[in-house]
Amino acid sequence: MKNLLTLLLPIFLFFACDEIPPNVGMGTTGPEPEPNEVVQKVLIEEFTGVRCVNCPAGSEAIEQLISIHGDRLFAVSIHAGQFSFPYNESKYDFKVEDGVSLLSFLGEPQGFPTAVVSRRVFDGKTDMQLSKSEWAGFIDQELAKEATVKIDLAGEINDGRVLSATATVDFLSPPSNADPKITLIITESNIKDYQETPEGKMADYKHKHVLRDVITPFDGESISFTSGESSVKEFTYNIPDEWNTAELLLIAVIHNSGTDKEILQVEALDF
């Protein structure tokens, strides 16, 4: 019995040790970047629908994450899947063919709201689709990565509503993927239309980051890599009359292709 107590005593003393907790500070991740440093930016592709009652909570979470990360995080809301069919009273149908193709391309989700971060299958996950509570952590993880690609995006929309854009891509190190690609996405924000919410159907819900079109093929266009040289891609696109050019965002995504679809870098341009 005495031996037993001597054995147990150090165990109890051990629990008197304190741990230093992590810092749950508010604000953006990490120190301010150097002036010429290439900063890693992240794309979150959310799948949503006007009939999806829980999706406004997902959109709200994305707005909050954008307010934390500023211009290092870009979002696309893709209306596809079982909840995306418009109501009879809906003004618009936000479903586009490229969006439906992207849902199938990135993987069917288990439930909504759901989003894909950097088109990665993270450790411990079996597919790309992530539930709302997981987005913050994985976005932070991606933002902490060292950038391997630099994108310079320039463009304008002329009076004839023709968008011309130039993407200058520099691979800071040779790409490991055999066929890196570029995808160019146009989104429009603040479109007022019907949306199902937990409080009922809302007639003038402000839809943000709605995927309007993918200028390149939905799964990207091959981009060449030559050591020491930039790859330059030029695009033109006719903006339809119904779109509000002031709310458009052009997003350039450089990503891998094949079984690994990981996004390497993102850049965006507004007008």
Add this chain to the structure above:
Amino acid sequence: MNYSNINTPISFFFFLLLSFSFISNGNAQDEARFSGSLATNANFFIRDTLIGASNTPQYDHQLFGGEAWLELNYSYKGFDVGARFDMFNNSNLINPQGSYSDQGIGRWFIHKKVHDLGITVGYIYDQIGSGIIYRAYEERPLALDNALLGAQLTYDLGENWKVKGFAGKQKNRFEVYQSVIKGFSVDGFHSFGEEGNVTIAPGAGVVGRTLDDNSMNLVVSELRTYPKDEIFVPVYNTYAFSVFNNLSAGRFNWYVEGAYKSEDIFRNQNGDRFLEDDGTVIYSSLSYAHKGLGITLEAKRTENFEFRTRPQEELNRGIVNFLPAMTRVNTFRLLARYNSATQFLGEVGYQADVRYKFTKKLSANVNYARITDLNDTPLYQELFTEITYKKPREWQLIAGVQLQDYNQEVYEFKPGVPLVSTLTPYAEFLYKLSRKKALRFEFQYMNVNASDLGGELVKHDYGDWAFGLVEFTMAPHWTFTLSDMYNVGPGKLSPTDSSGEKASIHFPRLDVFYTYKSNRFSLSYVKQVEGVVCSGGICRLEPAFSGVRMSVTSTF
């Protein structure tokens, strides 16, 4: 074939195996013993869109899925070594909606007892007390295998006391979770009185879990998105303590265990927020047995006792402990349709079981269980009655009634669905045709309650069921079973057929079993409705299955 998952220790294991086969000298006491077991399932998927057996890779194009576990053990001169080869081919066991393929060494271990010191390294299965603070075990139908990859030392203090210490990381399929788990326990035994008819078996244990940096970073990232009043300071280390005792005195047996867990991070009931709090469990079981009477009373109260390797894990993944189930295990098909899954966040449960043997031929069993959450919301209630009448060597009749209340909203994550109440009379008749041939019949009818839905009375869940089974046994080898589960009165969640009406679907099943010595083969044609499969209160949502199932188990 992908070999990258086979751990390097396997080469060490084979080296040991080879070295033992050379030094074995034929002495009876030192004889080497080689044993093992095989379990394998093969599923052939046949699409059936009406019952929901479709839209997964297996039903769409893979058409076949299977699992296999081959265990080999070797004992020699006090050394025990073992390894288990696990294989999953297009398996839907781990994720019912997906397809998982991988194979490799699922377990290896080396064990040696040196005088009073026991040493084990490798993948270790063990528990402390009844498992409330720590249980590493395997439950294949639930795809649960949370063995600890690490080292364990046990030391015998005299004849009656034993201390145990272990440390390691929990297995996560063919990898490990990065958080570190360590524990210590002491178990004892003491008998009082001259005849030693009063005994106690006390014990205590402590388990600590240290969160890894990566998981903590994900927690911190998520916390930064919370409103200021919901942000907490997360802790890396969580400690769970428990004290337990089993008292046996004459006709009574009393087991009690109390556990406390320090602050830990876990998901709220909705699964959309992290919370941090400490937790408690108190569990007790009292039983009395004398002549033909057996009475068992059990009670348990759980609060915030979710204990995982990391708070991001969901369902049955990354669980460190095991809380005893508070309800009986039902074996008849319809009686086992609704089960109470153990609620780790908050639960109060009671169970009373009385058995009485009137005569050699007649016996009865009554069981009552009630489970509520900490706010007294009813989760589960069951009244089970059974009467058994035997005519020895001729026939046996078992009959009874079961009443249940089942909170489908909480147990099956189906928000808004009403409470399911069932009344199920049942009967089983076993008739011995000859010394080697027997015929068994089963019949059950489940009545489910209904509620007003838009002016129409609609039955809850799938509504009423009828079940019938005929089984013919030809000892010692063959058993043939034919059964049908019929959705005689479809309910709210029953599928609708092409005409838009609720369909009354049959779910037939044909099984053939062949047993030879320690080998068992089975071949079944199955149509199974979606439901929940539980083992010891740990449950898994099982989707509908349609196809042919083959399984083989063997021990050698």
